[in-house]
Amino acid sequence: MSEQARDRVAFLRRLRTVRDRTSDPVPEDALRDVLDVGRWTGTANNRQSAEVIVVRDPAARHKLTEYCANSAVRAAAALVIVTAGDPERAEMEIFDKGRLAERLQLAAAAHGLGAGVTWLKGEGPERAKELLGIPRAKRVRTVVSIGGRDKGAIGAKPRNAQPRREVGDFAR
Numbered sequence: 001m002s003e004q005a006r007d008r009v010a011f012l013r014r015l016r017t018v019r020d021r022t023s024d025p026v027p028e029d030a031l032r033d034v035l036d037v038g039r040w041t042g043t044a045n046n047r048q049s050a051e052v053i054v055v056r057d058p059a060a061r062h063k064l065t066e067y068c069a070n071s072a073v074r075a076a077a078a079l080v081i082v083t084a085g086d087p088e089r090a091e092m093e094i095f096d097k098g099r100l101a102e103r104l105q106l107a108a109a110a111h112g113l114g115a116g117v118t119w120l121k122g123e124g125p126e127r128a129k130e131l132l133g134i135p136r137a138k139r140v141r142t143v144v145s146i147g148g149r150d151k152g153a154i155g156a157k158p159r160n161a162q163p164r165r166e167v168g169d170f171a172r
Contacts, residue, residue: 011109011110012106021076023147025056033111034108038050038104043092044096052079052081055078061078063127064120064131067120067125067127067128075147076147080142083097101142120143124141125141
């Protein structure tokens with residue numbers, strides 16, 4: 001394996017959800033880069049039906065937290081993923097949304113930012129639509145929260161005692 005491949009694989013292995021973030025603003029160039037990576041994420045049949053609403057306003061992020069997107073309030077920005085809401089393509093939209101969420105998280109990590117993916121629950125999707133002016137027919141559930149990594153809080157947490165399964169136990 002080349003050194004470049006090793007570095008890239010190591011980066012992918014290090015990706016973790018970061019819930020402890022600072023409220024420092026995300027630099028504009030980093031946010032634009034994260035969104036550009038999202039724009040290039042593959043979609044079923046290349047439909048590109050997802051949109052991202054960037055929520056920076058603290059009061060709006062607090063509301064998203066009330067709707068169960070519990071990490072939105074502790075972030076500099078919440079990226080709300082909106083899909084077309086086509087009932088005939090629901091499974092594809094869900095798959096595309098998952099791919100997009102992870103790519104946004106990876107792009108944030110590439111900039112040294114912390115990111116986490118969370119879901120709006122219960123009445124949260126409908127309330128978020130009202131809050132953000134999203135048409136009722138659209139589908140809203142996933143929120144990617146990003147911000148500076150709070151290294152002190154992250155370092156103070158105990159490490160997960162559950163080790164990762166070996167490749168032979170994971171794949172066959």
